[in-house]
Amino acid sequence: MRILEELKKRSKNPSDEVKIELKLYNLADNLEKKARNHLKRITNVLPEFDIHDERHSEKVIFNIEKLLAHKIESLSSYELFLLLLSSFFMTALWLHLTGSLMC
Secondary structure, eight states: HHHHHHHHHHTSSOOTOOOOHHHHHEEEHHHHHOOOOOOOOHHHHOOTTTOHHHHHHHHHHHHHHHGGGOOOOOOOHHHHHHHHHHHHHHHHHHHHHHSSSOO
């Protein structure tokens, strides 16, 4: 995934004293792994539900990256962080808010 790779690249050369790029990358990596585990539960708990597991999130990210193409590098680290995680949490959050799948 180019978005995560870009965050990782930036984390190795932070632009400020706070090292926000490193923090964003570590948080994104950690939350993505947690989201993947959560999304695996969806088909077990809701077998009638359309496939919205981690493969769906990967496909969403693939499409975002395809649309953005070379513009990924021009986005801020915050924008990359939000794009990546929104792809993984959109389904989980919707299911939680509707009461279909509790965390």
